Amino acid sequence: MKKILFFFSLLFLSFSSFSQCSPSFIFTSLGLPGVYPPAIQIPNVPLTLGLDDGSLGSNYNQVLTLIVLEDTMMDIAFLLPSAAVSAMNLAGISTTMILDVNHVTFDVQGLPNGINYQCDIVSCQYPSSIDGCIQLSGTPIVSGTFSVPVEMIINIQIPSITDPIFGTVIFPATNLNIPVFAAQTYDLFISDATSIKNVEYTSNIYPNPTNSDFTIEINSPKQIEILNSLGQKVYSKNVRSNITINRLELGPGIFVVKIWDNNSIEKHKLIIQ
8 A cells, every 4th residue: 555655646746846837828728739928929819929038137037838739740751760661652651640749848948047947847748738837037147148949859659550451560559759849949138237227218219129220219318329149339329319220230130229328227129130
């Protein structure tokens, strides 16, 4: 009896909550497998995009929602021995089929030093059709723009493949891992710490994101500096009124626009496509 209780205790612990996050109903209600929030806009679905920005030396928290697929259709030829593929072709059996998903394992790469992640299942391995979440948390000790791919490995169940005429087994039933790939890739921006207190924003940048010229709108004389993702100053000017800047002066990328005077400082993220 004690051995049975010990077994069920281990089973419970393996699926018990590890982080304090919960999947967001906003995303789980979509019923679309993937990692959320999305990094790019889903057509006709207005959702918040990407990761929240962070600040150097300040606590950071972000929750990712995981929606695990139940089955998938794919061409499995690249997973099978060439002899099995040839035999399937001769027997007129398509290598594209609907496959059951056993489980999906997630891994987060590229986080800046000081920020870590935890899944609500200890192993970050989720059974088919189970929703979950990943908590990103910590205090970043470096600034910049970081590419953060959320990778996943899908373990699929391949059924036994039998020749319909001779009844011979071409390939036995087995489970295999699809090679790792990024389900979502985010840009995480960590800004520099500043000793000047930020105040309520009174300036504006539009359009933002932009693939054309953009305007910085101010209500009093200001100093404007634009920094690239490496923290290098690429633009600086004292202005007394609104200013329009040609995107070709900066090129594509993610920038920080600092707007300040003796009394306040503002920082805006600018995306030039």
